Amino acid sequence: MxxxxxxxxxxxxxxxxxxxxxxxxxxxxxxxxxxxxxxxxxxxxxxxxxxxxxxxxxxxxxxxxxxxxxxxxxxxxxxxxxxxxxxxxxxLEPELPHVARYSAATLDANQIRRLLRGFWGHELEAWLICSVCLGLRREEACGLEWEDVDYRSGIVRIRRGAQWVSGHMVVDRPKTDLSTRDVVLPRFALRRLRVLRGTGRMVGALTPPQVARRYRAWCEREGLPYVPAKNLRHSWATTALQAHVDVSVVARQLGHSDIATTARYYLRPDMAILREAQRDWERLIVK
Incomplete structure (x- = not known):
């Protein structure tokens, strides 16, 4: 054949x-x-x-x-x-061409704070809150519905993703089995979502490309820190590491099936963390 x-x-x-x-x-x-x-x-x-x-x-x-x-x-x-x-x-194991390690542009804690404040009252505020506070994939954030949020516990159920495929929108199950998960909002985000609470999809009838365009346009208009929508997920991961969140917890939040994926593509310790690690090591050695 x-x-x-x-x-x-x-x-x-x-x-x-x-x-x-x-x-x-x-x-x-x-x-x-x-x-x-x-x-x-x-x-x-x-x-x-x-x-x-x-x-x-x-x-x-x-x-x-x-x-x-x-x-x-x-x-x-x-x-x-x-x-x-x-x-x-x-x-078969052919020799594959080398790919340079992907290094995504991310926002630091101060930039995230400015971005959230800059979207106060915007039609995409709820989408941004969930994107930047939960480390969601682009399709997961666009597929999120208000009914997915438990407003008492702060738990958010990730059960679907919305993507733009071949000129039309497709709403489907998450990427992997572990991507179907429950995550938890920080308290400040939950309090704000209680105020914004609506029905249906958080982005309304907007398609994923429309969400991306309006997000970028508002950042440019208001002079806000900007990274592509997909990099909001990277930003959560890198700042979680800076906050000393264990990599295994970050992997679970992101819905990764392999912790190595989290370590390789999302977590990049900055120099402050590396210096702190060396100080901790020095205290053990130099007494």
Missing amino acids: LFGEFVEGIYWQDRAKLRECTLVGYRSAWERHIAPRWEAWDLSVAFDVREVSAWLHGFTRAGAARKAWAVMRGMLRRAVTLGHADPGMAV
């Missing part, structure tokens, strides 16, 4: 229950990068891992190469599971 025949005739139907945004991403990787090179490859014929490595190193962007390989690897493993490819295909 040809790889293209497996993907078009079996794989997409087998993966039909994936989130729509996930399927769109997979199809894009297949159509743009994988199919042009590999759709005519016979699954019964093993290929040299060096050939795959050379293909990946031919990408202009290392991130796109890694994403294409992640999608292709999943397809190969599924083909092996369903008995359409040699088991050796499931353990």
Whole structure:
């Protein structure tokens, strides 16, 4: 069976229950990068891992190469599971192009304070409060409903995400099983949400792109500290670390299935924390 025949005739139907945004991403990787090179490859014929490595190193962007390989690897493993490819295909480990470590722009505690004050009374105030105080993903914040908040305990139930996919809005379950979680608002945020309390989605009928545009426009108009909406999540994580919150607790708040993801992409100790760590270590050694 040809790889293209497996993907078009079996794989997409087998993966039909994936989130729509996930399927769109997979199809894009297949159509743009994988199919042009590999759709005519016979699954019964093993290929040299060096050939795959050379293909990946031919990408202009290392991130796109890694994403294409992640999608292709999943397809190969599924083909092996369903008995359409040699088991050796499931353990291929090509050499991947190096990707520079992602370092997101974040807000510090003073900037977060200014941003929250600057959105007082704005239509996106509740969205901003939850985004910056809970470390939510963009889709989770846009999918949040007023009924998800327990106004007595401060617990917020994360049960859905709203995304803009192929020109329309999709409301779906969270990204992973651990992303379906309960998180807790700080007291000042809960008090403010009690005042703002409404019904339906916190952002009303706004789509995720509209939310992002209005958020940025207001920051520019009022001269407020700004980072892209997705980086509000990074900002919560980095300031939580500065407040000495344990990394395992941060991982749970963010809905990560692997604590290593939290440590690698979200937590960046600043020099003040590193100096404090060295002072603590020095007190142990120098007596």
